[in-house]
Amino acid sequence: MLSKPFLTTQEIAELLKVREQTVRSWIHLQELRAVKLGREFRVAVKDLEAFVNERATREPSGRDETGSGAESH
Numbered sequence: 001m002l003s004k005p006f007l008t009t010q011e012i013a014e015l016l017k018v019r020e021q022t023v024r025s026w027i028h029l030q031e032l033r034a035v036k037l038g039r040e041f042r043v044a045v046k047d048l049e050a051f052v053n054e055r056a057t058r059e060p061s062g063r064d065e066t067g068s069g070a071e072s073h
Contacts, residue, residue: 007044034047
C-alpha cells in the first residue's frame with residue numbers, strides 16, 4: 001500500500017500555495033476528484049497529479065507536440 005495515498009484539502013492548499021477554500025471549490029465544481037470520508041474530503045495523490053497536469057501550459061519535458069518522445073531544439 002502507498003505510504004500516503006490520500007491528501008487532505010489543507011495539505012493540498014499548502015502544496016499548491018492556495019487557500020483551502022479554493023481546493024474545496026475545485027472539489028465542489030467537480031474539477032478535482034475527491035472522496036468524502038465523514039465530513040472531510042480526501043484526494044488521491046494520482047488525482048491531484050492529473051488535476052495539475054491538465055492545467056499545465058505545455059507537455060512534460062522530453063516530449064514534442066506529436067507525443068513521440070523526441071525533444072525539439
